[in-house]
Amino acid sequence: MQVDQTSTIWLAVGGILVFIMIPAIGMLEAGLVRRVNVINAMSKGLMAFAVFLPAWFAVFPLYYHGVLSDGFYPTGEGVGVPMYVYGFFIGAFGAVTLALIGAGAPERLKFGGWLIFSLFFSLVQWPLVSSWIWGGGFLSNLGRLLGLGDFGVLDFAGGTVVHAYAGLAGFIITLLLGPSLRRTRLLTNGGLSPLIYKEHIEYKYAELQYAILGTILLYFGWFGFNGMSTVTVSEQSQYSIGNTAIAGSLAGAITALLSRIHEKTWNPVAIMAGLLGGLVMITPLAGFVDIWASYVVGVLAGLVSYYGMKFMERYYFIDDPVGSLPVHGFNGILGSALVPVLAKPGLAPFAGLIYGGSPAWLGVQLLGMAIALSFVVATTYVVTLLLVKAGFRATTEEELVGLDVVDHGVERP
Amino acid sequence: MQVDQTSTIWLAVGGILVFIMIPAIGMLEAGLVRRVNVINAMSKGLMAFAVFLPAWFAVFPLYYHGVLSDGFYPTGEGVGVPMYVYGFFIGAFGAVTLALIGAGAPERLKFGGWLIFSLFFSLVQWPLVSSWIWGGGFLSNLGRLLGLGDFGVLDFAGGTVVHAYAGLAGFIITLLLGPSLRRTRLLTNGGLSPLIYKEHIEYKYAELQYAILGTILLYFGWFGFNGMSTVTVSEQSQYSIGNTAIAGSLAGAITALLSRIHEKTWNPVAIMAGLLGGLVMITPLAGFVDIWASYVVGVLAGLVSYYGMKFMERYYFIDDPVGSLPVHGFNGILGSALVPVLAKPGLAPFAGLIYGGSPAWLGVQLLGMAIALSFVVATTYVVTLLLVKAGFRATTEEELVGLDVVDHGVERP
């Protein structure tokens, strides 16, 4: 087989852009947690690829043999992308997923426990689940298996495989870890006793700038994430890129406006939630839909992200300061569900409902998502339970002092 | 039409690189303003693309129809770049312009007012002005319209369309906002009364590191900005890239030296002004001139940037802590004016004066620049006046407390 040079450049550059998103998620988390957990958050960003990539390169050919042939990822007749370039591109998505899960359950899981989860994720969970959809696995053929036509679960760049996955897994972990001291007290209507006050006051976004930097690097990398998921450089590339530019931006503008309306302030955390939420929702759709659809998605994602975050804040037992469940979970699920609705023939292999497509696809898509995500939830639940049992939940004392000191021996003045 | 794959990669990657410059300008501003405006500066960086991109994708085909055909940007015979990839590339330049204007008028315009200006800029002002030069508009045909030959305004990557534009627009806004408290007192020879002292002392570059980070990301992105403005990958690409590497660097070395001479210190703010000033001045020339010219430009830009900043500091009524007018305005204008002087035949469509070119081109170029920039100045003036009238000028009190609290509700310890 011959090397398809332009596709290889496309995926190599794409993988590099996605790569920077991995530690950027650590930056984002660092800006939204207590000051005493900043180094812990950034370290998780580094370890996400340090653990995932070596594991992934060793195992992905086993899981992804369905789409590899002869050392190449076949992109056409007689030409292809060398296997390890393709593996690098896909692997970067996996490490992003891992980093996102980490950000969804910050401040209370000890580092050793997190690394054990990371190993399970890297060797088994993600390779398996992602291969079901992207590696030629059974969910990509679900329609045929069920006798519902050629339809399979379609996920352009990871609405389900990355974002809904991470949002739900992070949610399960954060739930099993139990809320932080602050949340517990709010839950039990306890007052501002010294210790809880300490937690409370240290959430004042003392280093919000890192969250902004993380958001910048994430948006930048997302053009590789979505933009280069077309694999080949084609007319489709203009949609994967243009839609990404529009949906994230518009959603950020929407949440900015909503924060102004409801909070009388242009809340930067809301702006970031919107930008990222818009990017998440367009992810599964980016190369499959027309430009106008990204405006619809942008507005929807703005609403989902803003009200989703406000909604979650009420439930004190869910301690998700980064907004992982609303931003990644909700938007990822809704975006994935919209694929069989908005997909444009010519861009996607099948037509969406609004283009007169078959409702069977929607059924296949939703069923497939449910299967994949249930598996993620169930296995994450079991592993986390074991970790909590094994003592990797930080004690109240450790939580208070902060993981920077407890896990990393770093005490910044 | 067929997709020109290498050009499409070139412009997609270029657009992504330019994209990161947009929020990087917010970082740069954050490092040079008072500590109480850091989050405001970074938020403007985020909103620059959040507002501009959705607006731009909706309107640019109307303004740029002159260079689009059949859903493609025609780069040659029968091949082309898909329209929305081209639109993304150009659009990123627009958002950079908007972010630069914001950085040129920091700390005194309330966020709501800034967003209103952003809308006007995104829907009307920039699409119109940029299309005159880059979209096949009348300034690109000015010579023919005036019967002065085939000459048009040539601006390789935005010396006029981006930098002179932003430098002048920011200047107008900063002028109409009136100087900050500190400047006002210096102006009226008032002393170090508590309030003015507060402003004074908080300008001590407490977080200069963000300006350095911003500068790094800007230089990085500038290789897409200038480097990939060749549209196709050709011999010209080595000039657009090489000249960018040289001119910015050399100008930074020059300003470093000048600061050592005049201030007895290697002033990091001067170094950054030089690096960026050199990049600005080479921008309109990058792909049109030979390598040696970038050395000339580097030296010139170093002088203009350093002495320009020192010169502006005397005029207390111009409150431009980021140095937008000298760095972007002066260098942008001078660089653009040098196009018909230094352009090398074979690289540029016409020969510059030093290669025996026609003085008519210089006339056309200067006239065209004057038309474009006058329009920018006039419309910016009107819109800003309305905003000031509408109460979007921060009051002295708000200015003192800082926009982070006033506009974003963020108070960092």
Added chain:
Amino acid sequence: MQVDQTSTIWLAVGGILVFIMIPAIGMLEAGLVRRVNVINAMSKGLMAFAVFLPAWFAVFPLYYHGVLSDGFYPTGEGVGVPMYVYGFFIGAFGAVTLALIGAGAPERLKFGGWLIFSLFFSLVQWPLVSSWIWGGGFLSNLGRLLGLGDFGVLDFAGGTVVHAYAGLAGFIITLLLGPSLRRTRLLTNGGLSPLIYKEHIEYKYAELQYAILGTILLYFGWFGFNGMSTVTVSEQSQYSIGNTAIAGSLAGAITALLSRIHEKTWNPVAIMAGLLGGLVMITPLAGFVDIWASYVVGVLAGLVSYYGMKFMERYYFIDDPVGSLPVHGFNGILGSALVPVLAKPGLAPFAGLIYGGSPAWLGVQLLGMAIALSFVVATTYVVTLLLVKAGFRATTEEELVGLDVVDHGVERP
């Protein structure tokens, strides 16, 4: 000659990625030095390219004529990469080397002295040494010169030309500057007197986050550094990229583990040393070895980086807070020495020992490395000695107050 478009994109993008590593090294240094030297460290990162690039573009055609022909870098029959694109790519490596040397000798060399060294480095030292190996110079033909066959020194992306070079040069400078006050006192068993206590306490990694950011940008850029050193896009590209992804990550995981074992904490500084050490060791090998080899390299580099740093810490007269000698020097030398051992036929021009290759190559490689590095050490020694004689060693007082104030006039609160 015709422009090879895909190679030109590959090297342009590669050069841009390598470019961001230059200032990133300043960030890395900033996070590991005393708080009063942060701006100095970042400024060195900026000046590394501000000085190097203008010098380099002027002189490289003289040194590199061995691989240039007719304005192109010949990559094949009748096609090529435009000379200044190639020059930009290689030049970025030179500026990285310069920045690394600076980071290896922080906090005690005054800025003016550093700039003088930078000029010598940029005009003479690096162009010369690098051309011996990469520019068709005598070390690339050493085997033939010695009658030992076609073998030459092979250095895929700069194990010797960049990392061993920088590690040793930085070591020589730091040695000649003499240890900092803190080290001196530890050396003479002096106690915690006020001044030495001040130094001691300010090494508490107050701004460790910049080191993490620097590491992130370095890893990101390293995909251009190693990944795109294949020049053409080919099957080799999957090794240069895949091996880079694996070796750095695995080494980071190893050092994390080692720090947990020895220090009972997941030390972020150790993690960074591992990530960078792994990248360094794979650098000379990246495109020449099979995927499995990067696992071997990852483990080796983890061990070398961790124990190397611990080993150096004992020798108080070597004051290398950034770990430049162990991370860049040791790993760079070992990685380069492994080329004639691990090189896989088909990827590298000759077979390594384990593939039945000739031991003569190993001899040629080691001899060549010794020649190049001895020259670096000797010339660096002479120049530094002159600089110290000329008074560019900061006095104890200046050292204490910090170079931010002394050299840059910046005093952050």
Added chain:
Amino acid sequence: MTLVMVRAVIREDKLMDVLTALVSHGFTGATVYRAQGMGGEGGVVSIRGSARPVLIPRTVVEVVTDEKRAEEVTKIIMSAAKTGEVGDGRIFVIPMSAAIRIRTGEFLSE
């Protein structure tokens, strides 16, 4: 007239309330410090068996005034800083022997 220094250790987020209350009662001068406090039960946690005090972010407001008005200042601060929860802080009153305005050199008595 004797001067005293009223030094209140308060919750960080009560600062603006306290200052505003002071100003509205005519006390326009104060110096403010960031500090950390250990106090009451709950301030010590044990990490791996060894006790480790937990420091809580605090703000200290220092108002110099004459002895007679000290009680008023104390009351103003107390009512503005109080939440009723453990950890509201303390007010310390310290006698002074002199206060001088640098600008004029005058000795202050209020």
Added chain:
Amino acid sequence: MTLVMVRAVIREDKLMDVLTALVSHGFTGATVYRAQGMGGEGGVVSIRGSARPVLIPRTVVEVVTDEKRAEEVTKIIMSAAKTGEVGDGRIFVIPMSAAIRIRTGEFLSE
């Protein structure tokens, strides 16, 4: 009972030791400040001919207690903060006239 404020200027890295020692002796309240110190010989360097004081990072621990226990507090701090090297710091004892708990308004006598 008269109260005093014991104010110790200590090395930054002795803070946890000092606080732990205080707590283990039953003194659970303290307020902590970051500061910088100039002191003893070696605190002044000359940069380009002009003297420039070098400030060393310090932590200040403030414990209010009654006069009789002040000596005990002083001793606890001294033994925990001492290294024997120049620069260990100072302890200052300042008389106070009142201490009030904001939460309850009660006057404290210990």
Added chain:
Amino acid sequence: MTLVMVRAVIREDKLMDVLTALVSHGFTGATVYRAQGMGGEGGVVSIRGSARPVLIPRTVVEVVTDEKRAEEVTKIIMSAAKTGEVGDGRIFVIPMSAAIRIRTGEFLSE
């Protein structure tokens, strides 16, 4: 001999001048704090109708000395910190009952 604490609230950028002046007169010990000040007119602004105090960056220099030399210290600080503009700051003198050197345990009388 009685000791006093001379506590000067000065402009942030006068710190080095003040310390240098102190050293050159033989006072080599001092402790320095970052603080924020509210004072005089102009320290309060109104944001959306409600008063909000504006805090100005300040530095506090604390010099412990014996009562007799307190005036000298005060004068040194005053002349070094003065600009003549509103906001130059204040000097407070606080009586102390003891000062101890941690390293040696000796009671200091100067």
